[in-house]
Amino acid sequence: MNKTTRLRPLTRRQDPASASRSPEDDPGKTPQQHASQAQAPSGQGQEAERGAWEERPLAPRLSENEAALRELFCDCSDVVFRKVRVPDTEWLIVYIDGLVKTDDLHMHALYPLLFEDPEHPDVVRSLDTVLQMGLSVSQVLEVHTLGEAVERILSAHAVLLMDGQTKGLALNIVNTNRRQVAEPLSETVIRGPREGFTEVLRTNTALLRQRIRTPNLKMVPFTIGTQTRTQVVLAYIEGLADKKVIAEVTQRLKNIRLDAVLESGYLEELLRDSPRSPFPQMQYSERPDTVAAQLLEGRFAVFTDGTPFVLTGPITFWQMLQSSEDYYEQFWMSNAIRWLRFGFFLIALLLPAFYIATITYHQDMIPTSLVLTVAAARETIPFPALIEALIMEISFEALREASIRLPRTVGQAVSILGALVIGQAAVQAGIVSAPMVIVVALTGIASFTIPKFNAAITIRMLRFPLMLLAAVLGLFGIVLGVFWIAVHLCSLRSFGVPYLAGVAPYRPGELKDILVRAPWWHMDARPWSYAKANRRRMPDGLRPSPRR
């Protein structure tokens, strides 16, 4: 019944490449794989500090080990030391209260140790026999050094040490009593799975594994963060993902020497190709189906323990305007909505700038009756159009920010204040004009139609420089600004994949998932830009028809 993984002794000093492994190693992996996927050494300063005790092998005398552990965990009130005395020998169980499921610990570790089986009275006298016959815990790792023991304890294992033995057992009895799998709040859909990732890495990888049941789905573990020792998993599908990209992202992950990783955003900023670009170069998602779809197109995913947001890459600009629901709804509707997003993306970026430019420079371009209406509305406004636009746009951003940060109950008040004070009173008082309110409102709505929040923020930010350019140079300024953005987008890369891939460089085959969403029976090829290894998704001729 019991499965054991033998850990080889830690060799961090000698061979940085095969240093400590993530505690959650897949049991089925071969040692060779472990060696190749191991984690890079941490920062040198911390290294020296920890190295002294980390390397120390476990002493044969239990009291010595206990003293060492107690010293390390001194003033750690949440660490529990439990000594068990059995005939001929002593056991010590160390774990962190709250991280370990104590019920299971009692049932499956303490109980068999304390109450020996009359048929096998000698079981508890040796670590090996205990491991083989005495513990009803499925995942047990062996630890050999103090450092390993500490790492296991910290990653929610219960470590079992025995007098007279130079190794210990780490029992995986993780307390899984965390937030349940719930509907993802940041990416809601009408049609589509309602499951979202949680803060627990294993739950998240399980959600993904449930969707892609192939041994080709690889999950390479990393431990990042010299203080936090955060578990990170790089997932990809072997045979679909570009090997070079996977090698590159592995290398980049190994190079990360942050002291803490509390959210996947920490990693995102260190994994990007162009660190200063305002455009997101990795996508994050709370949705297992979205991540699964990305992997199936040959991308990779980076799971980070402690956050429901899973990073995926390489990405293209077009993904910013796609939602998982596009692929679940019938394609006519998806196309219509996708085009709506394209249109509103332009509105979100350009409308205020365009409005400023036309009413301060190019009145000739507006139809006569409209220009008179706008002029009438602006008759009493004391500010130039740019100032008016800035007042409104900045208040809108403030309003949005306030409503996100505030507790939901107070959020109502904010929207009332916003709608009433800014929307109506300001117009009636003649401080801002009604057309400007319409422009700002439309822009706000447009930016909310962008499915990816990080992309929407980028667009919202870029609109301000465009407004300034429009106010200074009119349409010429807008053209300059858009030109600059376009040049920037063309030069961006996400893990070596051009940001506008499909359009620039032009790959006609990929357009069927960029400009339109082709019906599934037509999307027989994976996007060439990422899924270089295996382009075909399915055979030809799947279109349903009465007679074949």
Place this chain on the structure above:
Amino acid sequence: MAASLFLSGCWDRREINDVAFVVATAIDKAGPRYRVMVQIPLPGQMGTLGQSGGGGTSGTKTFYVDSAVGDTIREANSELQLAMSRRMSFAHMRVLLIGEDLARVGISPVIDVNARIPQNRLTAFMLVVKGQGGSVLNADAPMERYPAEMIRELAGTQTMKNPRRIRDVLHALISDGLDPVLPAISVVKTEPEGEHDAVSTIRVAGYAVFRGDRLAGYLEGGAAEGLLWAMNQAKNPVITVKPPKGEGKITIQFPQTDASLRVRMRQGQPVYSLRIRATGAVIENESNYDLAAGENMEVIERTAKRVIEQEVYQALAALQHRFHADPIGYGDALHRQQYAVWRKLRTHWDEVYTKVHTVVDAEVQVENTGNVREPMGIPRKELTE
């Protein structure tokens, strides 16, 4: 690229509230000089926002009219600008009005300014005003927000299939064998019940026919209709015919019309054939003529055909003999269709034009009689077969 930001030329930022949008210009003769009158809507008076009930304060007009005299139109505009706190913008000028006096001495000089400055739109409608050009700009025209809008709508909907724009006039002036024709408008009093309720408004009053760039005269009524038929510019024309039997009249409207002008040589002389095709519907039958009976519809079609041909002949007679003007483009047709002949005739085309013969052939089809076929309200036994 940074440098290009500063090399963009003139910086012409103007807030929308510092611009006076000229929506109409009327040009008149003032002795040897020009009087230019502009109409500018007052956005503040137009009541779009915040003012309950809309429609500006009673008593104040929603537009502003001013005029100035100058040797050139631009000079007059500069004079005007001196009395305006907002910069005049001509980009929204949708109608250009020419006073009758000016039209008689020639319109070529005033077109230059409209073609020279790109801010001015060649797509503006051009009309001739009977009397002083400025008179229409001061009409009440209560149907629209300001008179220029009314004139624009009139020109666009009530005149021709392709309402005459400045560029059409330019085209006619420059072309060999084509003279401009413009709709004419005038100020009229409305005719409500009480005399004191009457307001002034603007109506289309025939067509101003030019010979070269000078006004030759006006065509009105049937002759004007005939001109439009011949130019293939008749827009939803309505004709009233008298049925051969019975009493009363029948009115027919033709939503689909077409005209083509061919020229052939006969005994060394150009002979024109004008084919008109019209498809229409009976919109009123106040006679006791039964359209449903026998061949009566064909009879009406033949009658309508004669009426249309009559109108065209009437127009042609006026054009050839009275105005010596060629707005239909007889010369142009000869130029295109019989170039060798045109080269021989072009020097004395004006004389030839007055003598050429035209065969007008209208092909009338009445497809529809509305919801009913027999005249409503007349007992069946009183109908004539």
